[in-house]
Amino acid sequence: MNPELTGPDFCKGVPGSALRDGVPLLGHAQGEQMILVRRGEAFFAVGAVCTHYGGPLAEGLVEGDCVRCPWHHASFSLRTGQATRAPALNALTCRRVEQRAGMVFVGDRIERASAPSARAPGAPAHPESIVIVGGGAAGNAAAEMLRREHYEGPITLLSADDSLPCDRPNLSKSYLAGTAPEDWIPLRTAEFYREHHIDLKLNARVIAIDPLKRRVQLESGSGQDYGALLLATGADPVRLDVPGAGLPHVHYLRSWADSRALVASAAKARRAVVIGASFIGLEVAASLRARKVEVHVVGREKVLMERVLGTEVGAFLRGLHEEHGVVFHLGATPASIGPSAVTLASGESIDADLVVVGIGVQPALGLARQAGLAIDRGVSVDRYLATSVAGIYAAGDIARWPDRLGGEPIRVEHWVVAGRAGQTAARNMLGQREPFDMVPFFWTEQYDFSLAYVGHAERFDRVEIDGTLASRDCKLSYSRGGKRLAVAVVRRDLEGLRCEVELERAIASSE
Structure with a gap:
């Protein structure tokens, strides 16, 4: 046996009675580390390592038919291995599972292509073409989700950057520290976009949108028609206004x-x-x-x-x-x-x-203003990330969406939020009418210290600490008016996931 593999060999079988419902069991199959999960009378086997940063899914949380990564809260379908929530983009390995005489056996890999999601009754046909303005987390995730949802029309991804869409959180962390190599930073290769027929244009700065003609105008002088448009222009750094602020260093x-x-x-x-x-x-x-x-x-x-x-x-x-x-x-x-x-x-x-x-940063709202979109400290969108102008959606750092937990619209500048908003906007451009009710999440890493935060407490009047920061083992709860709005955890990743689910249920109960 490979000495790096841990846990039982699932190919040899494990007693079904040894698996508790919803508790991942770490093992291996055919030389690959896997987790085996029981849900009721069904059993599922998927890869044990999150495809985002390699988080240990055996230490994650099973919710419904998905497993969530303890590190950065990506989610994967137990049935297909598909990454269902950003920040993960790639699927997990998924293997066949059989039950015989009270034993559970894991076999060969299976490939399950996700079925096209049905449009809501009465929903319009798919747009003839889709243009995405912005090559950050939201724009990239939207382009990928459109193809995963079997959208067959032209997709144009217009990025003002000179580089491929990249893993932006790493830029201030491992990459800047010198511990992350160059090839970690691009989210995808240039070939990926070609293979998926996503027309990625770099150094493509949009200067105007004509909502009536459904056309965007680029700084280069060219134009691009669209059937639906996603505005994901992100945020720009606030510039320091003092003498010498423009010096080369x-x-x-x-x-x-x-x-x-x-x-x-x-x-x-x-x-x-x-x-x-x-x-x-x-x-x-x-x-x-x-x-x-x-x-x-x-x-x-x-x-x-x-x-x-x-x-x-x-x-x-x-x-x-x-x-x-x-x-x-x-x-x-x-x-x-x-x-x-x-x-x-x-x-x-x-x-x-x-x-x-x-x-600090400020949302890049110039195009939104020029196009006549409703703005309130960000681009105002409804629960489906649709703007005030037909055919235009907004996601990422510029979007201000209704937060049913806090009771007022919010705009959040988090990488994971942007990615998930892009995924939701993509599905809604295809007529699915999926509310964006995400519980915001972010993390920070400084030296050997890491903190994860779920929820959104723009204002709070009470902080409760369970554990201590000195021991680097604690949970901090942020409340306003007796209502918990957010939680931060240090070395309590599973607890952070459970708090995320609790906040999601609170949102669902506010319907």
């Missing part, structure tokens, strides 16, 4: 090109100043420390991440970074940037041969 981080440029500068840098103590700023600080660059962080706030995670987490994060040598200048703002120093409004000067600005 001042960087922003949004695209793969931005990260490449920052990696190149970090290789030669001695001391960096990170302006902004947001998640992006703190992740950049941790990644630069991994490269042995001295780091100072300048932030307006007095307590790190207080508005998002509360004072306890903020104090912990500050201590974590200080343990790794980061120096903080909180309650401070930059006044100017010179070739070798950043000057604060207080007059303090901090030496720097590298400056990274991470003071």
